[in-house]
Amino acid sequence: MSTLDNLYREIIMEHYKNPRNKGLIKNEEYTNARIKNPACGDDITVSTKVENGMVIDCKQQAAGCSISVASASVMTEIMIGKTKENALEIANTFLNMVSNQEYDQSIDLEEAEVFGGVKQFPARIKCASIAWVAFKDTLSQE
Amino acid sequence: MNEKIFNDFPQISDGYIYFDTAATSLKPKSVIEAVNNYNRNLSSNINRGMYDKSVITTRLYEEARVKLARFINASTDEVIFTRGTTSSLNLVAYSLGLSILKSDSEILISEQEHHSQFLPWQNIAKKTGAKLNFVKLDKTGRITIENIKKAINENTKIVALNYVSNVLGYINPIKEIIALAHQYQALVVIDAAQAVQHLLIDVKDLDVDFLAFSSHKMLGPTGAGALYGKSRLLAVLEPMEFGGDMNEDVEKDHSTWKASPQKFEAGTMPIAEVIGFGAAVDYLENLGLKEIMNYTENLYKQLFNEMKKLEDIEIYNPNSDTGILTFNLKNVPAHDAISYYAEKNIALRSGQHCAKLIHDFLGINSSLRASVYFYNRKEEVDRFIEVTKEAIKYFRKLGF
Numbered sequence: 001m002s003t004l005d006n007l008y009r010e011i012i013m014e015h016y017k018n019p020r021n022k023g024l025i026k027n028e029e030y031t032n033a034r035i036k037n038p039a040c041g042d043d044i045t046v047s048t049k050v051e052n053g054m055v056i057d058c059k060q061q062a063a064g065c066s067i068s069v070a071s072a073s074v075m076t077e078i079m080i081g082k083t084k085e086n087a088l089e090i091a092n093t094f095l096n097m098v099s100n101q102e103y104d105q106s107i108d109l110e111e112a113e114v115f116g117g118v119k120q121f122p123a124r125i126k127c128a129s130i131a132w133v134a135f136k137d138t139l140s141q142e
Numbered sequence: 143m144n145e146k147i148f149n150d151f152p153q154i155s156d157g158y159i160y161f162d163t164a165a166t167s168l169k170p171k172s173v174i175e176a177v178n179n180y181n182r183n184l185s186s187n188i189n190r191g192m193y194d195k196s197v198i199t200t201r202l203y204e205e206a207r208v209k210l211a212r213f214i215n216a217s218t219d220e221v222i223f224t225r226g227t228t229s230s231l232n233l234v235a236y237s238l239g240l241s242i243l244k245s246d247s248e249i250l251i252s253e254q255e256h257h258s259q260f261l262p263w264q265n266i267a268k269k270t271g272a273k274l275n276f277v278k279l280d281k282t283g284r285i286t287i288e289n290i291k292k293a294i295n296e297n298t299k300i301v302a303l304n305y306v307s308n309v310l311g312y313i314n315p316i317k318e319i320i321a322l323a324h325q326y327q328a329l330v331v332i333d334a335a336q337a338v339q340h341l342l343i344d345v346k347d348l349d350v351d352f353l354a355f356s357s358h359k360m361l362g363p364t365g366a367g368a369l370y371g372k373s374r375l376l377a378v379l380e381p382m383e384f385g386g387d388m389n390e391d392v393e394k395d396h397s398t399w400k401a402s403p404q405k406f407e408a409g410t411m412p413i414a415e416v417i418g419f420g421a422a423v424d425y426l427e428n429l430g431l432k433e434i435m436n437y438t439e440n441l442y443k444q445l446f447n448e449m450k451k452l453e454d455i456e457i458y459n460p461n462s463d464t465g466i467l468t469f470n471l472k473n474v475p476a477h478d479a480i481s482y483y484a485e486k487n488i489a490l491r492s493g494q495h496c497a498k499l500i501h502d503f504l505g506i507n508s509s510l511r512a513s514v515y516f517y518n519r520k521e522e523v524d525r526f527i528e529v530t531k532e533a534i535k536y537f538r539k540l541g542f
Binding site (some may be wrong): 002003004007008013017038039040041042043063064065066067068121123124127 | 477
């Protein structure tokens with residue numbers, strides 16, 4: 001048993017191999033944010049549609065390691081159907097969790113809980129975070 | 143390699159394999175002692191104090207310059223201390239580039255360049271309107287003299303290339319390139335950050351105009367580096383930084399500068415680091431660069447030959463000329479693979495190694511880089527191969 005098993009959980013591998021909500025939509029209803037990590041070559045774009053304060057749709061296009069790709073996929077599934085405020089709260093909670101900071105455990109991170117092991121691997125925090133930071137960028141551009 | 147040398151490096155410990163010399167080299171005790179001696183016993187500024195400790199510090203600092211000059215066969219006025227290769231190349235790009243480049247000028251450069259060579263020139267090209275002209279790399283990513291001949295022309299004012307690629311480990315034919323560039327009256331700026339620790343460099347024999355390198359890649363401390371420039375070029379080159387100790391006369395409306403190298407060393411320099419830089423030269427010279435090169439080459443060959451036997455490995459620089467092996471585990475992103483090596487206490491580099499354009503050339507997002515040096519051992523290569531086989535199995539089992 002390797003401690004790496006705490007990182008490579010089954011759900012993460014499943015999302016890595018079959019990423020959800022893939023593909024970007026380029027029209028006025030969607031807000032896009034792209035983040036590249038020059039240190040590792042990750043390149044992630046998130047595309048969000050917000051209507052009446054609700055995240056109606058969220059798409060992603062991710063090239064990079066398994067953690068960053070799976071994290072983008074899981075994120076889009078969670079965010080669709082959330083209010084903007086709730087979505088932001090979840091994103092902030094997730095980012096605190098993976099970077100080993102205090103976070104509100106009463107907030108339901110749903111499937112994203114599986115990234116809890118990332119905090120044991122400081123070099124991978126960025127991988128798990130990129131899509132969520134990009135998602136927050138799309139909301140702030142709204 | 144004599145077993146004794148392994149004791150010279152306090153960073154070496156059982157079970158820890160350091161294959162990341164291309165990022166920064168380990169530091170021998172003699173370098174650490176030289177730095178500590180300054181901090182503990184001297185801690186005074188150079189060129190300023192009339193008291194003993196300041197005089198001794200000034201002497202040690204200037205002795206480091208003498209050592210560096212001898213190391214590359216330059217005169218002492220041709221060796222400028224800087225923060226590192228990046229600072230050295232920015233100094234040339236800004237001071238020389240801004241003064242000689244015009245909108246019809248060309249800078250001959252390559253996709254092999256580290257960002258420390260590429261980004262300053264890209265920026266200067268934008269400011270001056272000069273064009274960046276990329277020499278075509280051959281299929282394996284090498285720079286050839288034939289392709290330089292095709293790219294160079296009478297508008298080429300600067301040729302900015304690396305001596306050894308930090309991703310591919312290839313030695314570029316810079317002596318021939320320099321001779322050709324001079325026929326076109328172009329000046330040649332060489333990034334030697336990955337060359338100084340392997341090759342005997344003779345700037346006079348190369349006839350290079352500017353050559354930049356870092357202390358920390360050749361056993362010295364971080365935070366120090368050098369820029370070599372030909373005397374006659376440095377005499378007319380304007381400083382980029384202005385401040386304490388680089389001036390001669392200062393008046394309200396006009397000031398004058400000291401001669402090179404002092405005019406380029408404004409403010410308090412990284413004194414401890416420069417003294418340590420000198421100690422690193424002593425260490426390399428005592429051991430002998432030829433012996434270092436032979437040993438490293440053999441270790442690299444062992445590494446390469448074993449790695450190429452593995453089916454699930456993609457190697458991007460077959461037959462590298464120095465200790466650098468760049469590869470990926472097939473279907474495993476470099477950042478996933480690196481976590482496996484890290485867990486096994488093996489230090490490698492993953493990502494783009496500050497050289498994005500060569501990754502675009504190779505058609506990949508990122509890679510793993512193993513770099514070996516004289517303080518690595520055959521047994522470490524064996525262990526590395528074993529861990530690589532385990533890593534492939536581990537990731538395949540996960541479904542990669």
